[in-house]
Amino acid sequence: MNFDLHKHQPACLTDEIASYIDGELDLKREQVLEAHLADCDHCRGELNRQRMFLCSLNASLKNEGELDLPPDFAKRIVANAESTVSGLRRPRERFNALFICAGLFLFALFALGAGAMNFFEGVYNIFDQITAVVGFFGHLVYSVFLGVAIVLRSLSSQFRIDSVITVALTAVFMMLALFISRKMLRTRRA
């Protein structure tokens, strides 16, 4: 019944608080807002939040570089990058990288040669092909498994990110080996 005890609260003026802090309101708007702030917990809270935000913003801008970045920030970034490509640190892993680079080199060599090889591919009979395939297959399987074994063994001590890399490298290596063996078969015939 006593509705008059609850004075009608005019709509909140939250949108004007920022302008108020910046001193951009004209006198009349300022007085209206201040009267409202005296009455409204919500808007007083908002005013405090915005003032505190501005304070901490100013503080961090003033001390830029000291507060935001930890002193070893750059060092951490580098360490992170190094551990991501950790395949190059230990001797065993260096060998591994060398192994893969050699594979890629061979791949490039044979890929470049492929265009020229095609000219020399004459008529060949199916038996020559089969003999070559069978002869090379044994060697290929041996090479592939040896390579995969080396990659797996050299990475087996680190199983976090590296297990993913191992799988990827193994797949790449097997594709390389298959591709190279095909090119070599053609080279032999030429």
Ligand SMILES: [Zn+2]
């Ligand atoms: Zn309000």
